[in-house]
Amino acid sequence: MLELHNVSVDIAGVPVLRDVHLVVPPGGRVALIGRNGAGKTTTLRTLMGLLPIRAGRIAIDGTETTGVPAHHRARLGIGYAPEERRLFGSFSVRENMLLPAQVLRLPAAEVARRLDAVFALLPELKDLAPRRAAGLSGGQGKMVALGRALMVGTRAVLLDEPFQGLAPALALRYADTLSRLHQALPDVAILITESNPELLRPLVERSFVIERGEIAAA
Numbered sequence: 001m002l003e004l005h006n007v008s009v010d011i012a013g014v015p016v017l018r019d020v021h022l023v024v025p026p027g028g029r030v031a032l033i034g035r036n037g038a039g040k041t042t043t044l045r046t047l048m049g050l051l052p053i054r055a056g057r058i059a060i061d062g063t064e065t066t067g068v069p070a071h072h073r074a075r076l077g078i079g080y081a082p083e084e085r086r087l088f089g090s091f092s093v094r095e096n097m098l099l100p101a102q103v104l105r106l107p108a109a110e111v112a113r114r115l116d117a118v119f120a121l122l123p124e125l126k127d128l129a130p131r132r133a134a135g136l137s138g139g140q141g142k143m144v145a146l147g148r149a150l151m152v153g154t155r156a157v158l159l160d161e162p163f164q165g166l167a168p169a170l171a172l173r174y175a176d177t178l179s180r181l182h183q184a185l186p187d188v189a190i191l192i193t194e195s196n197p198e199l200l201r202p203l204v205e206r207s208f209v210i211e212r213g214e215i216a217a218a
Contacts, residue, residue, distance in 0.1 A: 001026045001189040002047060002078075002156055007056035008045050009213075016042045017213045019056070024156065024189045028062075029182060031200040032193045034210040037124050040193035041083060043210070044158045047191075048080050050072050062157060075104055081145040081154020083161040083193075089134030093125060093144050096133050100152045111151075118147045121184055122177060139170035146177070156189040157181075163199050171199065 002024040009017040015212045017039050024030045034040050045051045049070035060076050072085060074080075079100075087096050097118065101111045119126040125147050128140060136144065142162055149157050162178075163171050179202075182190065194200050198205060209217040 001028065001061055001126065001132075002191060003059040004043070004047065005057050005059070007046060007058065007130055008054045009042055009051055010054050011051070012169065017046065020210070020215055022215060023185075024191050026155075026189055027187045028206070029190045030192070031204040031207040031211055032191065032194070033195070033197045033200075033207050035195055038210045040121040040195075040210060043110060044080065044082075044100070044160050044191070044193060047073075048078065048166040071103070074100060074152050077153065077155030079091075079149030079151070079157045079163065081149040081157070081159050083164055085139055085141040085145040087144060088138070089132065089146075091137070093131055093133060096144055097125070097129075097148045097151055100148060104152060114151050117184075118150050121150070121180060122147050126213060138165050139167065139174070142166065142170075142174060143177070145203055146174075148180075152186060152213070155173070155187075156191065159190070159192045159198040161193055161195070163194060163196070173185060173204060183209040 004022045005021050007017055007020045031039050034045060034161060046053060049068055053066065057064065059065060060073065060078060064080060098111065099113060113130055122143055125143060133144065162174055166174060192200060208215050
């Protein structure tokens with residue numbers, strides 16, 4: 001499903017990823033573990049086409065996507081929830097969630113179907129739907145970012161440090177949501193980055209360790 005083959009990425013002339021080889025199969029639950037600055041976020045941004053690569057290749061569902069723009073990768077069914085959430089504060093929760101589907105110009109009936117499916121999985125978002133995103137807590141914002149990613153993530157979902165900054169009770173709720181996500185959508189590949197492997201141990205099937213931009217262990 002998601003494949004990086006010997007991918008190298010430079011940012012401002014500085015090597016950040018070095019020959020990264022990573023595969024997430026259809027329906028797979030994979031963790032990318034590493035310290036801050038190890039290259040986790042860069043890996044996800046590279047998969048989404050937000051950063052150019054210096055060497056290697058990327059494939060999504062067997063389709064070569066190395067030079068494909070980010071918005072076209074979303075059309076392939078890849079949802080992305082960045083660590084910093086990136087919600088539009090003046091938009092309501094519902095508007096934030098609908099935005100990627102509207103950008104992709106999905107039919108209204110399909111948008112409604114997907115929104116209902118996300119609300120079924122994350123019922124708290126239905127209660128929050130009319131609220132402005134600027135008034136959300138950090139944990140609520142993480143949930144909205146996940147819901148937004150699921151609106152387009154029909155094949156794969158990329159979650160960047162989803163537990164970062166969450167109180168223990170919220171972290172448990174988020175972990176429970178991810179478990180239910182896999183049960184509800186068993187064919188969707190999930191790639192999660194995290195600095196603490198213990199948080200993800202019950203949720204994933206395989207973990208990769210990244211250090212200084214290289215996959216150090218699996």
